[in-house]
Every structure is written in C-alpha cells, then in structure tokens.
Amino acid sequence: MTPTEGSRALAHIQSLPSWLAGRVAARGRSLVAEAIAGEGLKLPHHAVLAAVAEYGPVAQADLVRKLGFDAKDVVLLLNHLEEAGLALREPDPQDRRKNAVTVTPAGVRTLERCAKLADRANSELLAPLSAAEARQLMELLTRVHEA
Amino acid sequence: MTPTEGSRALAHIQSLPSWLAGRVAARGRSLVAEAIAGEGLKLPHHAVLAAVAEYGPVAQADLVRKLGFDAKDVVLLLNHLEEAGLALREPDPQDRRKNAVTVTPAGVRTLERCAKLADRANSELLAPLSAAEARQLMELLTRVHEA
C-alpha cells in the first residue's frame, strides 16, 4: 500500500529545510526584537543604525544598497533614528544631492547595548546546541547563504 | 586597542545566527514559492491544503492551532482553495459551529505535484552541501526548533 494520499502532507512540508530554517529564523527574529525593544529600536532600525555606524558618513543610497532595503523605508527609519537622537543627517559638502548620515554618541552607546542584547538573544536561540554544534550550524548556514 | 566603536556593527549583526537563518530561510521560501507558483498556490495556501489533507475532515479552528496561522487568514486562504476546487467546506453535523474541511481529488493531485516541486526547490537550496552535511544541518535546525 502506498502511504495513502496526503495523509502526511503537512508533516512532509514541515520537515523541509526551508520550513525548518523559517521557523528557526522566526524565533530568532522574535527573540532579538524582544531583546532590543527596550532600547526603542525594532530590527530594521537596528540594522540601519549599525550600517550607519559601520560606514561612517554615508549617503542614504549607499545604505539602500548595503542593506537591500527600500529607499522609502530608509527615509522613514532615518526619520525615527534622527528624532531619537541616534543618527544625524547633514548635507554632503562634496555632493549636494547626498546626505552624510552619521551616528551620534548616543547612537553609538545604544548600538553597544543592542549588540550585547542581540548576542544574548542568539545564545538563547542556540541554547539547545553545544558550542561546537553552534559553530557547525553557523558554518553550514554560511555555506548555504554564500552559495 | 578595542575595535573602535561601531566600525563593524553591521558585520556583527550579519554574523548572528538569527540573521543567517533569516537569509537562508528567505531564500528557501523564495525558491519554494517560485516552484509551486505554477500550481496557483502560494506558501500559506500550500501549508493549509497540506494540513487539510493530513487531518482529514477538520475544523478551521484546528487548522489555526496546527499551523499557528491567524484565524482570519485561514478563512481567506480556504476561500481561495475552495474557489480553486482544491478544498471543500461542509457543515459539521456533530457541531454546527464548525466546518468540516476536506481536500478534493484535484487538491490531492495538486498536493502531490507540489510535494515534488518543493523537494526539488529544497535540493537547490542545499546544493552547496554534501548529503551528510545536509542531514547534519537538518538535525541541528530540528534540535534548535524543538527546544
């Protein structure tokens, strides 16, 4: 007898790597989001602020390219970060079309706290694994991602 | 010297397991979605149809619990599946609040085709890994997920 029709159809879907990775990713996102919520940041805000910190005075179009975010959303996210005093938009003297976006000292401090919080959330996510297994998972995910 | 301030803040975020899993999951979702698009199904439709097939005549509230979907969304997804002739809503004679949702023969056939397509998409996702590595990734993801 063939295993009748779709009697295990959902179980099959839920055993796929794409589904498993999705669940793990969803839990990870949720844990990190919860961790940094106390800093007043959501995940995209955190990513933009980190990108601004890493790439120094940077144009918004560069942030769009580095992050793969929509240009419109970057505008709104930077509005929020600027109002919160974490980032700063200034005109680029070399190219008056561009904004030179920088992190404020308060932004740097927030980013340092968020880095710790995000690390802790990820430790919680990988708690079921040993350190060696966590490294292995990272390596496999990296290989799949970079392919 | 400490690595000055946030000079690698984005790189740090992008090296977190939660971020990596998110990227891999996004690619996996995209590949599977593309694969089954020809069947007229999106990912949530596929999941609901599979759950209906697996749990036989089933109430929508049970689907909500099995899938973790929102009840409203299940209503809309089932509307679509019913219009496409893949699933059927009938009143449950035992409990007039409930619908007894079943999969149609056409739904079973669609599900069989989607299973193959989803498998192929996942093979593509894990193409960079050997079979042993793929198994290991699955095992690690499963352990993280089930914790």
Next chain:
DNA sequence: GCGATCCATTGGGAATTCCAACGATCTCGA
C-alpha cells in the same frame, strides 16, 4: 552647456501578520 544619471523624498498599492469584535452555537454547572 546639456542630456543622462543619481539623490532624497513622497505617494500609492499589494501582501503578510497581528488584534478586536460579532452573532451563532455548544458545554457545563447551578
């Protein structure tokens, strides 16, 4: 110079994910 390109911003639309409420129905205890 001047056309093509780039920049930040604004606008809108589609899809996904949540939360809240409703009328109809069932369950269980007083």
Next chain:
DNA sequence: TCGAGATCGTTGGAATTCCCAATGGATCGC
C-alpha cells in the same frame, strides 16, 4: 433546565514590509 462562559467562523481594521513610479534638485559625461 437554563444561563453563563467558552468556542466557532467571520469581518473589520491596523502595522509592517516590499515593490513600483514620479518628483525636484544636483552632478557627471560628452
């Protein structure tokens, strides 16, 4: 028995994310 509380399917609405287009200003190549 009957009434309070819970459950069911449904509808409405909000927030977020993603995609595409258009604008006015500025720069670059020819």
